[in-house]
Amino acid sequence: MTQPKMRVSATVLGTPDPQALGAFYARLLGWTVVKNEPTWVMVRPPAGGTGLSFQHEPGYVPPVWPTAPGEQQMMLHLDIAVDDLNDAVAWAVDAGATFAEYQPQDDVRVMLDPAGHPFCLFPG
Secondary structure, rough: OOOOOOOOOEEEEEOOOHHHOOOHHHHHHOEEEOOOOOOOOEEEEOOOOOOEEEEOOOOOOOOOOOOOOOOOOOOOEEEEOOOHHHHHHHHHHHHEEOOOOOOOOOOOEEOOOOOEEEEOOOEE
């Protein structure tokens, strides 16, 4: 069998409010909202390419960071390369992120988006 052509179109994050989370990531990354429906929002880089989507989940429970037994576990997180770590943290907070209390690495900053999903900022 010949492998069919495949590409990742987007990573999808569950949230109780797709519009708010889509707007947050669009601002954070300087991306564009390309689809905005009541239960689904998609953002992509202005030049195109792989994006992020946000799906309404009415029973959404935010993950706990750091992980803890018996608590909602993180299923994934985004790694975001930045030019200046301090500036990126300030920008993320201004956009609506929260600086996570637990920071396990000196050269990475763990942030929480408005729905509680962790994401990491790192020099790159």
